[in-house]
Amino acid sequence: MRLLYVHERFGALAGAEANAHITATELGKRGHHMAILHGPSTGKNEAGWNATFPDRFPINPDAGAESARKAIAAFSPDVVYVHKMADLDVIQALVDSGKPLVRMVHDHDIYCMRSYKYNYFTREICTRAASAYCIFPCLASVVRNPGPGFPLKWVSYTDKKREIALNQQFRRMVVVTTYMRDELLKNGFDPARIRIHAPVPRMGDPNLRSTFSDRNLILYAGQIIRGKGVDVLLESLAKVKSPFECIILGDGNHKAFCEDLSRKLGLQDRVHFKGFIPQEELKAYYRECSVVALSSLWPEPIATIGLEVMRYALPVVAFDAGGIKDWLIDGHNGYLVPWMDRDAFARRTDELLNNKPLARKLGENGLQLVSERYDFDGYIKDLESMFAEVAGAPAKA
Numbered sequence: 547m548r549l550l551y552v553h554e555r556f557g558a559l560a561g562a563e564a565n566a567h568i569t570a571t572e573l574g575k576r577g578h579h580m581a582i583l584h585g586p587s588t589g590k591n592e593a594g595w596n597a598t599f600p601d602r603f604p605i606n607p608d609a610g611a612e613s614a615r616k617a618i619a620a621f622s623p624d625v626v627y628v629h630k631m632a633d634l635d636v637i638q639a640l641v642d643s644g645k646p647l648v649r650m651v652h653d654h655d656i657y658c659m660r661s662y663k664y665n666y667f668t669r670e671i672c673t674r675a676a677s678a679y680c681i682f683p684c685l686a687s688v689v690r691n692p693g694p695g696f697p698l699k700w701v702s703y704t705d706k707k708r709e710i711a712l713n714q715q716f717r718r719m720v721v722v723t724t725y726m727r728d729e730l731l732k733n734g735f736d737p738a739r740i741r742i743h744a745p746v747p748r749m750g751d752p753n754l755r756s757t758f759s760d761r762n763l764i765l766y767a768g769q770i771i772r773g774k775g776v777d778v779l780l781e782s783l784a785k786v787k788s789p790f791e792c793i794i795l796g797d798g799n800h801k802a803f804c805e806d807l808s809r810k811l812g813l814q815d816r817v818h819f820k821g822f823i824p825q826e827e828l829k830a831y832y833r834e835c836s837v838v839a840l841s842s843l844w845p846e847p848i849a850t851i852g853l854e855v856m857r858y859a860l861p862v863v864a865f866d867a868g869g870i871k872d873w874l875i876d877g878h879n880g881y882l883v884p885w886m887d888r889d890a891f892a893r894r895t896d897e898l899l900n901n902k903p904l905a906r907k908l909g910e911n912g913l914q915l916v917s918e919r920y921d922f923d924g925y926i927k928d929l930e931s932m933f934a935e936v937a938g939a940p941a942k943a
Contacts, residue, residue: 723869750857879912
């Protein structure tokens with residue numbers, strides 16, 4: 547098949563880029579012809595992306611629709627596979643082309659004006675579909691601008707409704723969890739067009755297992771931004787009765803606040819902020835880790851770090867937010883704690899630190915679960931079957 551990927555970036559950056567690159571690379575190895583319609587470069591691993599996508603079509607920011615039409619005409623794809631793309635002119639041109647369209651839903655961008663289904667000020671998770679409520683009282687029309695210039699930007703409710711309507715015309719919407727499927731259903735998507743294909747984490751080292759030593763190491767790895775709840779994790783750790791050491795890996799705009807909070811809570815001798823480290827260096831911490839803490843307060847689509855650490859037979863303690871419950875089974879491979887319940891988080895963490903045979907057992911349960919449910923070869927075969935299905939099926943009215 548001739549597969550045209552569409553993505554807002556070109557090159558490595560985060561989870562969406564990793565998924566696009568790894569799937570396209572494997573599909574290319576299986577004989578499919580790969581091309582990409584893309585936005586600006588990230589400047590990272592461009593050589594790898596060039597090798598994966600022999601045919602590349604950059605999007606002109608001033609003529610997105612024309613760029614999409616030219617790519618369709620030049621490559622003549624059997625299927626167009628859209629990842630993250632907010633340019634509605636590009637999406638409109640793809641819909642107008644009549645080509646079979648598949649959309650990978652990485653996050654909440656399509657149906658949430660804030661893009662993360664979480665109120666930055668109240669920290670409450672939104673459970674509503676897109677509606678006039680987004681304008682008032684949610685006030686989601688005004689959001690933070692992560693780019694240069696003024697710190698706030700305007701988001702159009704009319705444009706968001708148009709984006710939903712355009713995506714409803716795609717042949718398939720690919721989501722990573724049942725939670726994400728349910729979010730699409732709330733917003734009027736056809737259940738017959740939704741498929742759950744959870745991303746497959748990196749393979750673990752089969753020879754690496756934690757010692758579950760008396761070091762009582764708790765590990766957090768991820769961004770340090772408000773939605774990730776590192777401050778609430780620290781407040782939970784302040785309630786842990788067992789001796790412990792916590793390593794926090796990652797960076798973000800909430801790091802300075804969390805470092806200060808750690809000092810105020812008297813945790814500075816037990817909690818250490820190490821910043822971002824390369825993937826390979828994580829293994830040194832996995833060898834000593836007793837518990838992996840996942841403190842996200844925003845509704846994670848899936849939280850792939852959890853799947854990754856299960857490859858190393860490590861138990862997880864997490865707040866019940868978003869799609870985490872798809873893979874974290876309370877009492878089986880860790881503990882799923884009620885949202886924002888600091889006492890429960892501390893209690894479950896204490897339980898694993900004090901009972902290493904239990905921690906080891908839950909970790910092994912997690913390894914078995916991730917090995918059986920998240921198989922990379924099966925994941926790629928499922929994608930191939932879906933592409934073949936939409937390429938050969940007539941468009942649904």
